[in-house]
Amino acid sequence: MSSLCSGFGVTVAQANAELDLPDAFGIAAVHAVKNWADQHSSAAAVDAPAAAATINSLNADPPAINYRHRRRRLDGWLIPANDWDALTEPLRRAEAEHEVLRLLRTDWGPRKRDCASLIVAATITRSDYTALPLFRNRTHVRPTDLPFRNLAYKLMMYGRRGVHGGRGSHTLALLHALEPYAQRLAAQLDDISAQHLPYARRRQIPLTSDK
Incomplete structure (x- = not known):
């Protein structure tokens, strides 16, 4: 090399x-x-x-997608709280109405939102999630955020292997919900890139809704 x-x-x-x-x-x-x-x-x-x-x-013949631009615009980004609520509301409702899943009492709090943000960023930048600042800033420090690290690993493994029903079904449902969200965010970032706007560092980038 x-x-x-x-x-x-x-x-x-x-x-x-x-x-x-x-x-x-x-x-x-x-x-x-x-x-x-x-x-x-x-x-x-x-x-x-x-x-x-x-x-x-x-x-x-360089690739049409500027992944470096995507990475840098997403440095410091998290899924905005309103977007997270909209993404997970159908999942919360479906779980509450399910005879078995409602017993799991899934935590849809900030840690899962942060891990979902990591998955989205890794997906649309084609990155190793362990190399992204959001992961390193939580796991390469003392004290290490072990719950965050373990949840991020779990989401990645489920995304690669998939699950069918049972205890992990809510995780797969979340990953499926993130797919169109990630696609829309990528399109928004690329459109901004075409306009030569400055990189957005250390702030949330709200996703334009499909209205």
């Missing part, structure tokens, strides 16, 4: 900065790739030119 970066005139630190990643992520990536290449030298020799060709292709 480091040799590939240098071949394109950037350091690993600069690549990290472009991707808004902590330095530790780049260091870990370099070590992981080096260890793999040392154990699979023949495959590495084939993959390096392929990786370079992919980068050249992306540079020649």
Whole structure:
């Protein structure tokens, strides 16, 4: 990875900065790739030119979506309280009317809202959720917010594997409710990007409703 970066005139630190990643992520990536290449030298020799060709292709025809702009506009963002209430009200009502689910007494409070914000941000920026500031600011400090970390992990795992009925059904319902919300937010961010507006840091970005 480091040799590939240098071949394109950037350091690993600069690549990290472009991707808004902590330095530790780049260091870990370099070590992981080096260890793999040392154990699979023949495959590495084939993959390096392929990786370079992919980068050249992306540079020649950049993706239409500016993920860096999305990441930076969402730095410090949380789902606004009004949006969260609107998103979860149908879920609360359905749970209250269900003979079994109402016994679970699901907590729809601030921690779940924060974790849902993390899921939305990771989804529309195509990011590793553990690299986003919202996650690191809660888990890479002392004392660590373990309930937040565990809930974020749970939501991610449910989103990847899915659940069918039973105790986790309310989590899957929440993830499904977040999908169209994330799509509308992404469209709003991209529209703002086209107008060359400054990045919105450390504030909530209200989502325009579909009225």
